[in-house]
Amino acid sequence: MGIHSQPAGPGSTSHPVVPGAVGEEIRVRGLVQGVGFRPTVWRVAHEWGVIGDVRNDSDGVLIHAWGDAWTLQHFIDSLSAECPPLARIDAIERHQLNEAAEGSDFRIVPSVSGPVQTGVTPDAVICAECAAEIADPANRRYRYPFTNCTHCGPRLSIVRAIPYDRENTTMAEFSMCDACRAEYDDPADRRFHAQPVACPACGPRVWLESRDGARVAGDDPCRAASLLLQHGAIVALKGVGGFQLACDAGDEVAVARLRRLKRRERKPFALMARDLQALRRYCAPNEAECALLASAGGPILILRADGPECVAASVAPGVGTLGFMLPSTPLHRLLIESIDSALVVTSGNTSNEPPCIDNTDARARLGRIADVFLMHDRDIARRVDDSVMRVVQDDARMVRRARGYAPAPLLLPEGFADTPAVLAMGGELKNTFCIARDAQAIVSHHIGDLEDALTYADYRRAVAQYLRLFEHEPQLVALDFHPEYLSRKIGYDLAQSMQIPVVEVQHHHAHLAACMAENGVAFDAPPMLGVALDGLGYGVDGTLWGGEFMLADYRGYTRLGRFKPVAMPGGTRAIDEPWRNAYAQLRAAFDWHAFTRHYGGLDVQHFLKSRPRATLDTMIAQRVNSPLTSSAGRLFDAVAATLDVCRERVLYEGQAAIELEALVDPHTLRDDSDAHAYPFEITSVMPDGLRSIEPRPMWEALLDDLLRGTSVPVVAARFHKGLAIAIVRMVECLADLLTEPADARSVALSGGVFQNRVLFEQVVTRLELVGFRVLTHRQVPANDGGLSIGQAVVAAAQRSDAV
Structure with a gap:
């Protein structure tokens, strides 16, 4: 029947318009820009004999395609099956085109701007192909620290x-050279x-300079910096989203010096680590952990x-874990390739400040810490810290x-x-903010603790950048209830300037x-039970x-239960000084004379006896700088202090x-009977209508164990298990009280x-x-880094209900 009787298929090289051909406009939404998606469309279209064009625009990727119905369906199926590694297709929308095809080929055409609806892809770890190129002496990008392709490299940090x-x-x-x-x-x-394509002939350049700003001679700055690291130096290097400070993780002197100079005690x-083989000297990651370490996210x-x-003792004192990553950029790969052990690679800042992103700022702020600087001349558009994850x-x-x-x-x-377009401002600690519209939420990169002036300024700048970058025009601003949160104050100012309403969202509901x-x-799902445990959040x-313990949906919540409220003598000082929480908890469980009579031989009693108890008692009795809190975090602090942990x-x-x-x-946790776990009492309905977890029985059992000489690890296990029980x-008790439609x-x-993994x-x-x-939680943190998306959906x- 001739060529026109059969649909085109993979491998087809001619592009006839077959009888019965139809045209379609195909909209692809998701993470589809800057990730090699258009070339994939181009390749798949040629394989199936589809004609038309593809372009980027503000909504994502737009395809005009002509072919018979069978071919177009297989073309679209192939796009989903062969999606590039950094791309994510959220939706494919198809609409018929009535006009005839122009031309007889498939083309990639220029981008079209407009109101932004598409996403920006995250920065991605160097891919295997680029890693092979920088290791190949015959390749023109041999040892080039800015090698990248559509499968890897910077995105958010440069856009x-x-x-x-x-x-x-x-x-x-x-400007690109002819080869690029x-x-x-x-x-x-x-x-x-x-977009970041470059090579040594036309792209950014790296150099090594001393603390006084003088360039260090040599034609391979990365190799020179690596040798310095192996001889005890601290190196400040310009990473993809900000400066970092590095030293030899096995050199106790270097690590301790970095701690002192960075003021991170x-x-x-x-x-x-250079690779998984080097990492296995210190940890034994399982299959899931290895896959995550080697993923494009590279957390x-x-x-x-x-x-x-073991690494140096000063790397991670007091914890049984290590936070490891593999090299995320060509520069990191070149720096660590000859190092069999591990490097400390921490943020380029002093404690609590945001990392530097500007060369001049780095020289000023890190000059007293770093011995040398591994610099380059590609600007960083915004600070982006390393992500942190855990497999649980x-x-x-x-x-x-x-x-x-x-x-x-x-x-x-x-x-x-x-739902309306929202700007959610997040919390005070571990801040992120969120912009939400069109069934999508964009949670910002980690900002940090807003109490620091530089972080606060970075937060304001980042909010403005995101609103501009995504052309987001919020119809309302979501805020935390806490009257003193800086994020709340900024949010109110923004709402006033934009003349849009605010919605206050209770911390734990968020x-x-x-x-x-x-x-x-x-x-519209029915309300469900929720348990929110943290350091503190402002209550209504x-x-x-x-x-x-709440019954909650997106519209609202009912508080059903809580931990027993106990005073925080000294207010925020009680967060920094755990012994204050220990005293308040023990005072709430026993009067001081009874505590001394029963537990006077314990170390914690001797310690607390030397504290200003009379002053604390007066503060608690008169509610002077001693707010009540139901905080689970403060209970942990109290138990830790009782056991002389960070007392x-x-x-x-x-x-x-x-x-x-x-x-x-671990043996106590796994093998001990639940009967040995420390008991808590679930009280009946309190005067305020709430059930409460009363810790007094736990304290009695814990202190009795200490009198018997029970080891601290066993006590810690029994506390964790008892609290979980x-x-x-409490959840079972509350569930039994619920009726439809909950x-x-x-x-x-x-x-x-x-x-807390345990x-x-x-x-x-x-x-x-x-x-x-x-x-x-999996995709966003359980901590306050996830608050902003909760604020946005609430x-x-x-607001939707109010309209």
Whole structure:
């Protein structure tokens, strides 16, 4: 029947318009710009004999295609099956075209600008092909630190505007040489429209300079910096999203010096290993952990320190884990290629400040820390920290969402398609903010703690950048309830300047809503139980909450239970000085004379006896700078201090709980009968209508164990197990009280306390054993880094109901 009787198929080289050909406009939404998606469309179209064109625009990728119906269907199926590694297709929309095809081939045509609806892809770890090129002496990119292609390289850290074209990035000032231009223009090349494409002849350059700004002689700065690291030097290097400080992780003198100069007394340092073989000297990652380490996101992964060798003691004091990553960029790869051990690679800042991104700023702020600087001349558009993850119960879980993951949009559940555009400002600590519209939420990269002036300024700048970058015009601003949060104050100012309303969202409701949203709970789903455990959040009753049991949906919540409220003598000083929480908890459980009579021989009693108890008693009695809190985090602090873990002072947020978790005896946790776990009492309805977890029985059992000489690891295990049992008992108790239409067999877990692996695993396992469907965090952190998406969905739901 001739050529026109059969549809084209893979391998076809001619492009006749077959009888019965139809035209379609195909819209592809998702992460489809700057990731090699158009060349994939071009290649697949040629394989199937489809004619037409493809372009980037502000909505994603737009395809005009002509062919018979069978061919077009297989063309679209192939696009999904052969999606490039960094791309993510969220939706494919097809509409018939009535006009005839122009031409007889398939072309890639120029981008079209307009209101932004598409996403920006995250920065991606160097791919295998580029890694092979920089290791090949015959390749023109041999040892070139800025080698990249559409499968890897910088994205968020260099983009200034959408569409993601070179002129809208910090690569605009580097003109491509003829060889790079040929790759960039060839649809069959993996560097087709790779916006940062460059080589030694035309791209950014790297150099080594001393602390006084003098260039260090030599033709291979990365190799020279590597040799200095192996001889005890501290090197400041300009990474993809900011400066980092590196030293030999096995050199105790170098690590201790870095700690002192960086003013980071105890918080663990991140580590980098050349490859998995080198990493296995210190940790024994499982298959899932190895896959995550080698993924395009390339996060810092928290691993058990269970390898045959140890890093310097000052790397991660007081914890049983190490945070490892593999080289994420060609520069890192070249720096570490000859180092068999590990490097400390930490943020380029002093404690609590944001890392430097500008060369001049780095010289000024890091000059007293670093011995040498590994610099380059490609600008960083915005600071992007390393992401941090942990594999728990075989699932990768986000601890800090930044490089490699932000700002990939998260799809919102069913029912959120027509909700208003929202700007959610996030919290005070571990801040992120969120812009949401059209059933998508873009959670910003990790910003940090807004109490620091430089971080606060960076936050304001980042909010403005995202609004401009994504052309987001919010219709309302979502804020935390806490009256003193800086994020709230900025949000009010923005709302006033834009003349749009604000929605105040209670802290723990936002936590639970974030968990529900990332687990796909529909807009109109019935309310479910939620447990939100953290350090503290402002409650609507003016007290500080932090151990909350709620019945919640997106529109609202009912507080059903809590941990027993106990005073925080000294207010925020009690967060920094855990002994204050220990005293308040013990005072609430016993009067001082009874405590002394029964437990006077204990070390903690002798310690507290020397503290200004009379002053604290007066403060608590008169409610002077001693707010009540139901915080689970403060209970952990109190137990830790009683066991002489971070008793006098913590040096970073969550330190006492982290070090207490590290002490847990695994055999006691696994093998001991539940009868040995420390008991908590679930009280009946309190005067305020709430059930409460009362810790007095726990304190009695714990202190009796200490009198018997029970080891601290066993005590820590019995505390964790007992607390998990109490949480599950409370959930069961509350579920029994629920009636339709509430979902009484589902429970959401959120809040930073659930980043405690021991508690999390105990609670989840026990809830599932008694028949609950348990919703937990994976894509966004359980800590305050996930608050902003929760604020966004609550505000959108409440505003939609009000309209």
